[in-house]
Amino acid sequence: MISEVETDAALAFGDVVLVSFPFTNQVAAKRRPAVVISGRAYNLGKPDVVVMAITSQMRATQGLGEVWLVGWEAAGLVKPSAVKPVIATLESGLVLRRLGALGDQDQAALRRAIVAILG
Secondary structure, eight states: OOOOHHHHHOOOOTTTEEEEEOOSSSSSSEEEEEESSHHHHHHHSSEEEEEEESSSSOOOOOOTTTTEETTHHHTSSSSSSEEEEEEEEGGGGGEEEEEEEHHHHHHHHHHHHHHHHHO
């Protein structure tokens, strides 16, 4: 796990991290990449971080709230990937490591997806 000091210094909107992401039924979790959607001020002031899941299981068509990442390699991902419309709040200490960060184009698409999801 990364230290609290590293977390405070590093995590910001668009950072791609490795976490144990909970399934929506809360029965289990899977180690997977996720993207931080909480802002730096939130991450500094709270013990938690808000993330969305990232998957390499690409669908034939893009669904509501999904973001197909253009700069997936630069974000530290090993396969073409998409952000899934699944949001979780985790303790910052559960972040295993930072993989990279989304580029400007992908961050803008992520912001649009969040608005589509939350209204």
